[in-house]
Amino acid sequence: MSEKVMIFSEVKNFTQDLIDWQKKLGRHDLPWQKNRTAYRVWLSEIMLQQTQVSTVLNRYDEFLKIFPTVERLGAATVDEVLAQWSGMGYYTRARNLHRCAQSVMTDHDGVFPSDPKVLESLPGIGRSTAAAVAVFAYGKRAAILDGNVKRVLARIWGFDQDLTKTLHTNQLWSHAENLLPHKKSDLIAYTQGLMDFGATHCTQYQPACIDPQKGSCPFKKSCVAYLSERINQIPLKVKKVKVEKIDMTWWVMIHQDQVLLEKRPEKGIWAGLWCFPESQELVKEPSQAMPAFKHVLTHRQMTIKPIKVHLKKRVRLQENQQWFSLNDVGGLGLPKPMSLFLKSLDLVRDGE
Template sequence: MKFIEIKNFTEDLISWQRAQGRHHLPWQVNRTAYRVWLSEIMLQQTQVSTVVDRYQSFLKRFPNIQVLAGSSVDDVLAEWSGMGYYTRARNLHKCAQVVVNEYDGNFPNDPLLLERLPGIGKSTAAAIAVFSYGVRAAILDGNVKRVLARIWGVGDDLSKSAAVKSLWAHAEQLLPNKSADLVSYTQGLMDFGATHCTQYQPVCMRLDKKECLFKNRCQANLSNKVNQIPLKVKKINVQQIEMDWWIYIYRGKVFLEKRPENGIWASLWSFPEQNIFNKNDAEKLNSVKHVLTHRHLKIHPYKILLSSQPKKIKVDQAWVPLGDALKLGLPKPVSAFLKSQDLAHDDA
């Protein structure tokens, strides 16, 4: 893959970020490795507007890595509940324990060592190294790939390792020479991809007052291929899944069970998917639809009011007071269902 010369890209991006970029996000204040790491993981699959509130809440509950490492994974999942992609939360907990146990609670400043930690990829490692330690390293998350691909007119399939490897090398060549510019440059890439060179309707295709800094140098814009770059890969097949929920209520308590460590909603608390108490007097409720990245779920809830509480239950099952259920790590549709149903008044 060949890259043409784009004059003053790095310098202009640094100037743009300092004048127009984002400077008041909560994780930009007191950029410790812990705070940067947490924000980077949260931002991987969640919009900034959502992360701003959830980040503050997470920090309040887990103010430092020692508290996070010493907490249970259930506590972490409960705080994460509703943000989806729960592997991130489980890896946060694992990573915190590794940093506390192997690095005395301090993240290493070497991007290669950071990349070996649970849940930290090459781009996240670089972000921690740059923002927290001023180490020279290149990032290449989804936003940055899009910015570089459009400006340099990269038409290759960026799901292919060879293309990404080439783009990584180019990203490293673009790094500023002055260490004082590293933070502004790296933040500038993030900001420009998030606010200007967006996936849909970037500023060059909108009729507002914003103007693209690189409109006369961007190869995708000059060739009218902004919508085609980055190359759209083949859509992933989406599974259509139907499942049952068996909602057992007894005297203000609901029966929940922890899901397996692998698969959908791993390690979260949910309703059983089978009629484990073999009750026949179930009330069929309205079906619930929920969309995940690779799955479309249609859920059929059945409510059963019990006259007695079964005593023999498994280790990963529990009778939970309805007032406490929402404090657990729950899949978003389970949480929404509990909030929408007046289960508290269902007393057998």
């Protein structure tokens, strides 16, 4: 497709209608909407990237209690950060969070930059997150365009191009910038409105124009996707990535009240987290195959087969392996299925 300027038709009063909608029906009591410092906004934006609001609500204050400032977060070890992130998935976010805090401390005198372009140069901060921090914490004029916002704009303007292509996302970015309110005092309500409207009304499935329980949609009369009955086609869904099937063996080796864990490599599934070893040196004690279970990641379906062994003597440690007391494993950075599996095991009693 040749480079061309996309002309978006005018949707009368979109910006003002969205601001009015946010003031009346948007979200106003989320913890990160109070005391909007760059650190608090940034943390919430990263947490919300791939985790539901209900989960983040349970974890946000807890995380801030342990790491109340960017300084404390930067001074922590990556293991401490991963441990606090346990169960939220997509652990690259936690590692980038840590690297970003260190960069703010060393390169920016402990203060998050206010320029969205500079924010974007920090680890783990994309263009939309940089804009959100710049708007909410510093009142800057910048456009957000996360997945929810793409859906809202694409539907209302009937933008049915493939959004995995840079050309098309750039067209949507320009459109998002053109829609920004002129009054600085409206920027926060407008940006929050886009987020809230996408998350609660113009949802991927059953948006408000179809599901009356979600309330009415102020853009129904001009929404191209609705008027042309293409809500399910816009935004365009590209072919799904093939799901990779993975078989994984967990050697659950127990000695007295201790369990053997191995830190996973820095790249790949559950990078840098603690898990059971996938292989073991020959042990003489009898092993017991436990029921296999499935765990699904975005593009992977894993079948995990645990094998339990009660050792009379400790085995020789391999690289990155360590014995941990069962009382201490909860404080480690563990993948979610590990935490659930450990909770389901009565290892101490079994080991008696």
